[in-house]
Amino acid sequence: MKNDASVMNKLFEKLDDLKTIFLYSEKLIPIIQKLIDFMRNTIPLLENINQSITETTNKIPTATNQIDSVTSATEMATTEILDTVDKILSEINSARTNVDNLINSQNGFLNEEIKEKLSLVLVSLDNINQHANNVTLSLQVQDITSQQLAAVNYLIQSVQARLSSLFQDLEDTNISQMNKLTDKNVFNENARYQDTSQQQKEIDQIVTANNSAASQDEIDKLFLKK
Amino acid sequence: MNLKFLVVDDSVTMRRIVINSLSNLNFKNYVEASDGNEALIKLEENPDINFVITDWNMPGMTGLELVKAIRASEKFNHLAILMVTTRGLKEDIIEALKSGVNNYVLKPFTPQVLKEKIDQILNSKN
Numbered sequence: 001m002k003n004d005a006s007v008m009n010k011l012f013e014k015l016d017d018l019k020t021i022f023l024y025s026e027k028l029i030p031i032i033q034k035l036i037d038f039m040r041n042t043i044p045l046l047e048n049i050n051q052s053i054t055e056t057t058n059k060i061p062t063a064t065n066q067i068d069s070v071t072s073a074t075e076m077a078t079t080e081i082l083d084t085v086d087k088i089l090s091e092i093n094s095a096r097t098n099v100d101n102l103i104n105s106q107n108g109f110l111n112e113e114i115k116e117k118l119s120l121v122l123v124s125l126d127n128i129n130q131h132a133n134n135v136t137l138s139l140q141v142q143d144i145t146s147q148q149l150a151a152v153n154y155l156i157q158s159v160q161a162r163l164s165s166l167f168q169d170l171e172d173t174n175i176s177q178m179n180k181l182t183d184k185n186v187f188n189e190n191a192r193y194q195d196t197s198q199q200q201k202e203i204d205q206i207v208t209a210n211n212s213a214a215s216q217d218e219i220d221k222l223f224l225k226k
Numbered sequence: 227m228n229l230k231f232l233v234v235d236d237s238v239t240m241r242r243i244v245i246n247s248l249s250n251l252n253f254k255n256y257v258e259a260s261d262g263n264e265a266l267i268k269l270e271e272n273p274d275i276n277f278v279i280t281d282w283n284m285p286g287m288t289g290l291e292l293v294k295a296i297r298a299s300e301k302f303n304h305l306a307i308l309m310v311t312t313r314g315l316k317e318d319i320i321e322a323l324k325s326g327v328n329n330y331v332l333k334p335f336t337p338q339v340l341k342e343k344i345d346q347i348l349n350s351k352n
Contacts, residue, residue, distance in 0.1 A: 078239045082246075133337070136246050140334035143237040144312055147283065185288045186236065191312035196332040199314050200339055203330050206316070210323045211350075 053163060060160040064153045064182075071146045078142040081135070088132050096125045141193045150187035157181050229348075230272065231256040234265040234280040234292065235310075240333075244279055244310065247337045251344070262287025266295060269302055277344070282311035282322070290325055297326035306347045310335060 099121055103110070110118070161181065231248060233256055235241045241258050248256060257272050259265040261284040269275055278296065282289040289309060296302045309327045311318075319330055328350070329343040 075237070075239060079242075082239065082242050086246075133246070133250065136243055137334065137336065139239055140243055143235075143240045144333060146237065147312060183285050186283055186285050188283050188312045190315070191333075193334060196314070196334060200332050200335075203314065203319055203332060206319050207323065207329055210320070 050167075054167065057160055057163045057167070060156055064156055067149050067153050067156075071149050074142050074146065078139050081139060085132050085136050089129060092125050092129045092132070096122065096129075099125070144191045144193045147187040147191040148189075150182055151189035151191075154182045154184060154187070154189075228274075229253055229255060229277055230275045232259060232265060232268055232272070232275045232278045232280075233257070234259045234262065234278065234284070234289065236260050236281065236284040240281065240310075244340075247335075247340050250337055251341050253344075261285055262289065262292035262295065265292050269296075269305075275305070277306045277308070277347075279308045279310055282309060282313050282318070290322060293322065293325045293327055306351060308343055308347060310340075 099118055103115070103118055158181070231253060233241050233244050233248075235244065235258075241260075245256055245258070248254075257268050257275065259268045262280075263286045265278070265280065266287075269278075278292075280289040280292055287295070289311065293307055293309070296305055296307065303326075307327045308329050308331060309322050310331045310333060311322075312333045313319075314332050322330055328347045331339055331343050
């Protein structure tokens with residue numbers, strides 16, 4: 001009899017456990033249902049994201065080609081400006097020679113007022129010459145911006161490469177072929193068009209220190225002064 | 227001293243600007259190359275070149291590799307080398323100097339700075 005009571009007690013304990021499981025499951029089922037609903041709603045969203053990324057990735061080669069076109073166009077335009085500046089400089093040179101020849105050939109026959117005016121013309125020609133040369137120097141911006149654009153291109157191409165490798169395993173992906181990755185040696189990503197006089201002074205100090213066999217510590221100190 | 231320059235830069239614009247600046251300084255004798263490999267060919271073809279002005283960032287052989295190649299060559303290691311580049315980081319400058327450049331100019335440069343550095347190199351060589 002005692003044994004039967006013990007078995008019954010165990011049975012009731014198990015039934016209690018079972019009851020707890022049922023009660024717990026009752027609470028869990030709506031959560032699982034919500035999870036399933038959430039996943040059901042998320043799938044189209046994920047498909048949209050997938051499609052959007054695929055489309056964006058497919059546009060990358062066009063974007064990088066357009067950046068290359070900008071670089072080529074600015075280089076062409078800069079060459080045209082340089083050609084024009086060269087012509088201006090040549091004309092200035094020719095005008096200067098003519099005025100010089102006139103002064104020399106008419107020496108003694110030109111009155112003071114004309115001589116003075118011709119001197120002013122020569123000064124103006126020299127100024128124009130200087131300004132034209134300054135235009136040429138400002139065109140260094142083309143090289144610097146083309147390096148910045150190449151750095152942007154490299155970054156975009158790297159993103160495409162990463163996305164392509166991520167999507168490679170997906171069956172329905174349709175990512176287009178990548179452009180060849182820009183050679184990293186072609187550009188300096190830190191290229192800036194700015195006044196370099198202060199930086200040039202610091203470089204000069206390093207060059208001087210290097211030429212006088214300064215230690216690495218001494219060179220480092222030059223930079224710490226900044 | 228009769229100077230003949232080799233101007234090395236992949237940018238057509240920069241080559242013209244450097245050459246224009248040299249012309250304004252009365253240095254009219256020059257040849258050009260668009261990268262390190264072409265520069266080495268030009269050096270072989272023009273044994274009278276005695277001054278190299280080179281950019282750093284170029285396709286193929288970079289300016290730094292060109293400097294190392296020149297310094298490693300018995301035939302060319304006497305050449306004066308000026309690096310003209312956008313790279314202004316301390317480690318870049320030190321690396322260039324250790325590789326064998328004689329002086330270093332940061333872009334964008336002024337003709338005064340270019341003249342100053344050319345003069346410094348020539349004075350140190352004489």
